[in-house]
Amino acid sequence: xxxxxxDVAARAGVSLATVSRYINGTGKLRPATAERVNAAIAxxxxxxxxxxxxxxxxHTKSLGVVIPSLSNPVFSDAVSGINEAARAxxxxxxxxxxxxxRAEEVEAVSSLLEYRVDGLILxxxxxxxxxxxxxxxxxxxxYTLLYNQSGRSARPAxxxxxxxxxxxxxxxxxxxxxxxxxxxxxxxxxxxRAMARRDGFTAEIVARGFPAPRVLExxxxxxxxxxxxxxxxxxxxxxxxxxxxxNDLLAIxxxxxxxxxxxxxxxxxxxxxxxxxxxxxxxxxxxxTVVQPSRDMGQTATRQLLACLQGGSDPDTMILPYRLQIxxxxxxxxxxxxxxxxxxxxxx
Amino acid sequence: xxxxxxDVAARAGVSLATVSRYINGTGKLRPATAERVNAAIAxxxxxxxxxxxxxxxxHTKSLGVVIPSLSNPVFSDAVSGINEAARAxxxxxxxxxxxxxRAEEVEAVSSLLEYRVDGLILxxxxxxxxxxxxxxxxxxxxYTLLYNQSGRSARPAxxxxxxxxxxxxxxxxxxxxxxxxxxxxxxxxxxxRAMARRDGFTAEIVARGFPAPRVLExxxxxxxxxxxxxxxxxxxxxxxxxxxxxNDLLAIxxxxxxxxxxxxxxxxxxxxxxxxxxxxxxxxxxxxTVVQPSRDMGQTATRQLLACLQGGSDPDTMILPYRLQIxxxxxxxxxxxxxxxxxxxxxx
DNA sequence: GTGAAAGCGCTAACAC
DNA sequence: GTGTTAGCGCTTTCAC
Numbered sequence: 001x002x003x004x005x006x007d008v009a010a011r012a013g014v015s016l017a018t019v020s021r022y023i024n025g026t027g028k029l030r031p032a033t034a035e036r037v038n039a040a041i042a043x044x045x046x047x048x049x050x051x052x053x054x055x056x057x058x059h060t061k062s063l064g065v066v067i068p069s070l071s072n073p074v075f076s077d078a079v080s081g082i083n084e085a086a087r088a089x090x091x092x093x094x095x096x097x098x099x100x101x102r103a104e105e106v107e108a109v110s111s112l113l114e115y116r117v118d119g120l121i122l123x124x125x126x127x128x129x130x131x132x133x134x135x136x137x138x139x140x141x142x143y144t145l146l147y148n149q150s151g152r153s154a155r156p157a158x159x160x161x162x163x164x165x166x167x168x169x170x171x172x173x174x175x176x177x178x179x180x181x182x183x184x185x186x187x188x189x190x191x192x193r194a195m196a197r198r199d200g201f202t203a204e205i206v207a208r209g210f211p212a213p214r215v216l217e218x219x220x221x222x223x224x225x226x227x228x229x230x231x232x233x234x235x236x237x238x239x240x241x242x243x244x245x246x247n248d249l250l251a252i253x254x255x256x257x258x259x260x261x262x263x264x265x266x267x268x269x270x271x272x273x274x275x276x277x278x279x280x281x282x283x284x285x286x287x288x289t290v291v292q293p294s295r296d297m298g299q300t301a302t303r304q305l306l307a308c309l310q311g312g313s314d315p316d317t318m319i320l321p322y323r324l325q326i327x328x329x330x331x332x333x334x335x336x337x338x339x340x341x342x343x344x345x346x347x348x
Numbered sequence: 349x350x351x352x353x354x355d356v357a358a359r360a361g362v363s364l365a366t367v368s369r370y371i372n373g374t375g376k377l378r379p380a381t382a383e384r385v386n387a388a389i390a391x392x393x394x395x396x397x398x399x400x401x402x403x404x405x406x407h408t409k410s411l412g413v414v415i416p417s418l419s420n421p422v423f424s425d426a427v428s429g430i431n432e433a434a435r436a437x438x439x440x441x442x443x444x445x446x447x448x449x450r451a452e453e454v455e456a457v458s459s460l461l462e463y464r465v466d467g468l469i470l471x472x473x474x475x476x477x478x479x480x481x482x483x484x485x486x487x488x489x490x491y492t493l494l495y496n497q498s499g500r501s502a503r504p505a506x507x508x509x510x511x512x513x514x515x516x517x518x519x520x521x522x523x524x525x526x527x528x529x530x531x532x533x534x535x536x537x538x539x540x541r542a543m544a545r546r547d548g549f550t551a552e553i554v555a556r557g558f559p560a561p562r563v564l565e566x567x568x569x570x571x572x573x574x575x576x577x578x579x580x581x582x583x584x585x586x587x588x589x590x591x592x593x594x595n596d597l598l599a600i601x602x603x604x605x606x607x608x609x610x611x612x613x614x615x616x617x618x619x620x621x622x623x624x625x626x627x628x629x630x631x632x633x634x635x636x637t638v639v640q641p642s643r644d645m646g647q648t649a650t651r652q653l654l655a656c657l658q659g660g661s662d663p664d665t666m667i668l669p670y671r672l673q674i675x676x677x678x679x680x681x682x683x684x685x686x687x688x689x690x691x692x693x694x695x696x
Numbered sequence: 697g698t699g700a701a702a703g704c705g706c707t708a709a710c711a712c
Numbered sequence: 713g714t715g716t717t718a719g720c721g722c723t724t725t726c727a728c
Binding site for chain 1 (some may be wrong): 349350393395396397398399400402403408410413417418419421424425427428431432435440441442443444445447458459460461462463464486487488600601603604626627630631632
Binding site for chain 3 (some may be wrong): 368401
């Protein structure tokens, strides 16, 4: 139904090739010709068909984006950055969220490959074990990982040093006098970065001669978080005095659950998050967290990928800086109460 | 570089048409033939080129999505819903966020039109005055608005009744004894729904014989919010005792600013938000807000649009239910303090 | 400076 | 059942 280059050519009394040249600015047109073409285009409301062009040029000027979820601001911020950087270079985004479903990863990538995106940016569950990435490599389509901890597999990624961040979190907590530390994480199998944070955290604690942290792996459902926490915190004399959460959303859940079971943050337990989502500074207590430059990471990944598309080289891994942001949710270790441990769940 | 149908045909010793039929399941193949084709596809790692198919069929199985920003959970939730519903029907998403920039709206739509998306879902600044939509209509590409208050222009939309919601907010506040009400909104020119909420809010208040609310229109920058609030709240005897914010993100800013200038929520001022973003229930005080079924709205819009694509009919407007959710950020009107108005900014 | 024509990968008549 | 062929809308040699 929309008009084609052919219609424009007929109307302007020139050939297809001339119209094409006019549109793409390739080759010089006599001013008079250009004017006639221009007029024809305007009169017809002609809009070049990118599908035809893509078939002909074998590139689509579009990028695939695959992320686990949009509900976490960490990802939506990154996508904002991707969007901005892509648009600046005239690229469109084909977007998919997998909802943390690994099977979706390969389905999404397959589909994006059929659409012949020029490159992709993605966050997968586990960069070491990702059929979706193998697919991409087999297809020879450039991509760059975002957030993923691409360990020994050496896959191109824009990320932070999650292990170092985990260590720094441990140091911070230890420096505040906490001796019994714990970690609460979402499913490790859905997040290689959570694993890396745990590894750094644990390593540092052990290296300093403290007992390895108790690690709670929870399915991200509120009720389950609360249940698990009741168990973990039952005996205040042995329970952790500080909890490192693998991400801010989880930290927020944890703080809520803790308060519901009668524990105050940070007086009774300190809670530290990860990601640095904007809302963290508006909470009470404000979140202490490791902030990742999400938007910037998205932009960087995109620019890098785009550079490779023009240049031909393959993307490299880039480690961006993180920053420990001090909030109110972490305090100094409480001195053991002289009157003995306080009771939990006094409501009953 | 990737293999084509032709390669597969050659390898399987059949014609292009046969391979095409196999892929699309159109027409019957002799089992033996099907097997050979299947083997050839596997051996070659063949993946059909959607660009070629689109050119041939003149549909792309892709939907355009244009929203103002991903930073507001209201939009990222909607996009999640869109993503889910689209994927269920085998459609891909071409995504753009305009960052509340109206010029971007038409640029995004133009570009999406070039890519020949089969339909679009979008939230524009103002549905009454949107060149981007005129473009779409001229092109005859089906679309449906999301969140927009498509007033007399009768453009197809999936939304809630923002006017009624505004009225209900007013009733709620009035019922709690508040007599001087205020509203804080982002730029009205960037949000027809904010206008509608204000209109309903104001109309109800005036209809009940109370003075029209003071309306603050702020550019969404924290410092500006605080400044404006200082002015508005200077004289506690005449200042509003309850503030209706046009969205939750703004409400959160407002609560923060209020506390910074020494006013407690809800003791000194009640604050009511709009949208029902998930984080609202984790704040202190928890947000009282009008919740929109964002994810559901995204899904509904998508399903409706998709139905039209198959059916041929044009999308209709659907008004979904909203729900006033009571939180702690709104309390009963404070009795005038017997000792006179409290001082502001006592910190200095 | 401009035109003619081949071809990008696929689908859909239309034959056989 | 399966093959042939003509496009879909565009870009791009290669002539002129």
